[in-house]
Amino acid sequence: MNTRPFTKTTMYFTRHGESLYNELGRIGGDTELSDNGVEYGKQMAQYLESCGLADIPVWTSLMKRTIQTCSYLPNQDVRRYKCLNELDAGRCDGLTYEEIAERYPEEFALRDLDKYNYRYPRGESYHDLCCRLEPIIMELDKQKQVLVICHQAVLRCIIGYYLNVPADE
Numbered sequence: 001m002n003t004r005p006f007t008k009t010t011m012y013f014t015r016h017g018e019s020l021y022n023e024l025g026r027i028g029g030d031t032e033l034s035d036n037g038v039e040y041g042k043q044m045a046q047y048l049e050s051c052g053l054a055d056i057p058v059w060t061s062l063m064k065r066t067i068q069t070c071s072y073l074p075n076q077d078v079r080r081y082k083c084l085n086e087l088d089a090g091r092c093d094g095l096t097y098e099e100i101a102e103r104y105p106e107e108f109a110l111r112d113l114d115k116y117n118y119r120y121p122r123g124e125s126y127h128d129l130c131c132r133l134e135p136i137i138m139e140l141d142k143q144k145q146v147l148v149i150c151h152q153a154v155l156r157c158i159i160g161y162y163l164n165v166p167a168d169e
Helices: 020-024 035-050 064-070 097-103 105-113 126-140 152-162
Strands: 010-015 058-060 078-080 145-150
Touching: 010 152, 035 064, 058 064, 064 078, 064 145, 097 105, 126 152, 145 152
Parallel strands: 010 145, 058 078, 058 145
Antiparallel strands: none
């Protein structure tokens, strides 16, 4: 439940540029950007400059793909937070969903039944990720404006929080 007071923070969120694992359909990992991802970082930098946001504070995860995405921005005063790292897929890290279904069919089926509470073996669930993000969400509310470059699951949780989306959705 979202119980935060109304704040006047302007937040911009973006996922990192396409990574080499994204290109291959693999989850997780800590790979660098693909050529498309590099182009995305460059285009984002141009867009932010055209909007007068060249000096906006930037927050990223500790993962290569977010750091590389922000490397094209004119403002290199970047804060990196471990809590913004992607959901830990545990022993499924680096696999495609097809490989997970083949190697771990029971796990694959369990994830489909309850995606929010499903925890990857030796990894995290969306619930775990939401708990990990609580401190950073409180820090976001204290900012005047900020650009957050992070990951798909992380963005789902943060945006879900601000839109007050129930966990089962």
